[in-house]
Amino acid sequence: MPLIVVKAYPKDEKIKQEIAEEITRVFTEKWGCPREAVTVKIESYAPDDWQREVKEQEIDPHADECLILEGKPQF
Secondary structure, three states, X not given: OOEEEEEEOOOOHHHHHHHHHHHHHHHHHHHOOOHHHOEEXXXXXXXXXXXXXXXXXXXXHHHHHOOEEOOEEOX
16 A cells, blocks of 8 residues: 556656656655555556547546546645
8 A cells, every 4th residue: 555556658767767756755755654565557558549548438437536637636
């Protein structure tokens, strides 16, 4: 606990590792969990696939659960 899954356009491995490290840092500091408890997964989607595979299937049906939607806070 926790499992953080990031879905995004492809980036190189160095950038993905830096993002995963930063996410881990934030969760250990703000969530209060030990580093060993954090799992970060980054899934890459080509821009041509984003709308169909992510937005339509995962974002739109759960828009009311998003804390930030399209850059705007929802709380």
